[in-house]
Amino acid sequence: MDYTRGPIIVLHKPAEITGAAVSDNNYAVWALKRHASGEAAADDFGKLDSMFSVLKYPLGFFINIDASDHYLRSYEGPFPERLYGCAVWLDQGNPTVRLDSITRIRQSG
16 A cells, blocks of 8 residues: 555654664554545545554544534444544634544444
8 A cells, every 4th residue: 555645644753763663653643635525534534544454553533624524424444443533614714623533423422
């Protein structure tokens, strides 16, 4: 898989500096989209799942900029406990942020 495609940001200690395996020292991964559709969000969820699975990232964020939906309700992957969603938009000129976890969404019904 080509991990350099798309707006993915990672927090890790680079393997080439630490000498560790590429799946070690990985902390968090962010996927950013501007006004993503449900289909685009699903595509990024798949990329994040790959980062969780292959590179062992324990924490991931999908950030949908200029949109009021982060589409976490549609996530069907194997890592719901690792994924958080954030939708950020302007409401009458005021910045508005909606941050959720899949666990919280499922508990609230």
